[in-house]
Amino acid sequence: MRIAVIGAGDIGGTLALRWARLGHEVRLANSRGPRTLSALVAGTPVVAAPLGEVAAGAEAVVLSIPFGAVAALPRTVVASCPADAVVVDTGNYVPHRRDAVIDAIEAGQVESMWVAERLGRPVVKAFNTIGAASLRDKALPAGAPGRVAAPVAGDSEPDLRVVSTLVDDAGFDPLTAGPLATSWRQQPGTPVYTADLPLAEAVTALAAADPGLTAAWRAAWRS
Template identity: 50%
Template sequence: MKITVIGAGAIGGNLAAKLSTAGHDVQVADARGPEAVRAEVLESEARAADLADAVQGRDVIVLSIPFGVAGQLADLFASVPDETVVIDTANYYPGMLSEPIEAVDNGQVESVYTAELLGRPVVKAWNAALAETQRTKGVPAGTPGRLAIPVAGDSEEARKVAMSLVDDTGFDPYDAGTLTDSWRQQPNSPAYCTELTLDELPTALAAADRAKDAAIRDSLPERFAALPANPTVDDVVEMNRAAHR
């Protein structure tokens, strides 16, 4: 597939490298320009591209940008064909990674809000796994204990495309339903960054509680402060799991 990843940070760069290694034609674009794409991302044969050019003629566009800024790309996406699948990886951390957003604080689902800003449908994927989990723990399909990643979207066809790409990055994809259901994989639900298998993930998604999960999300600074210095990915995963015991 022809794929563009917008955003060259930890998750965007990781996805670009993994999808390129899996055989896809991958471009990486960043609002700061092609020079902002790290050299290690391009070692996979992904190519840095100008943002305006990178959305044309692509099968899939992955948004790996800060939550709440998708509206800045609305004009750019106005010329993107309807059949192009757009995947959103962002998460909302009010007061930490973004300013508080009233609509989301009042109950609007994160990626529904993003779709409105962007002016087109999106699929939610790759948001519920830590960047380091995605970088280091992907394994071939069929490997015992393979971790799973939830995928939500209103279009069944678009959801299937995203699920196929999740598989290509080394994780079992799980069909998590429509975009309005994606609140179950938002921070800090039982399914969020807790490294679950395909057998375990459905139970975690079903156990989500919007008020409780938001309170756990907002307690992140205090919980991080209780971790050891230089915490490992396993330390962070255990912290997230412990919040729901």
């Protein structure tokens, strides 16, 4: 699969390297240009690309940038990929510590619904519940006992299948978590968030989620 990863931090960089080693064609970009990625991609199949070119021809575009930076991402970056490409949102809104306050989300809008509006196209929510250290250290082959589950939420069945394959390839059990409007169940503060749960327990955790938990998590960052 041709994959574009936007953001070369702990999440984006780890995913790009892992997918490329499995034979996917991966291009990686950040806001500072390909030269700043040379050390990360050296000796790997990952191709460092300019931000404006990274998504061209991609079948999947993975956003792994600070949540608030989505608003500043030129729409042309994602728009350059084919119309049927899947766009994956891996981000979490962290106001007061990292992201500027976003009034719509503070008023209750689901985080990834806001992202979809900013980009002007549908997205799938995935990889946001696994911390960087777990993403790096807890990947396991399919069928391995205790394999960590990763919820995948979106409105298109074909898109969900594509992203579930990418989750599996990354070393985690994909868990179909419903439409994008219910992806609040995997936002920060909910039972599944950074809990590193196996599949059956992750299903239970999603069902137990309450929107107020994310609001409480955000409030804790203000103190």
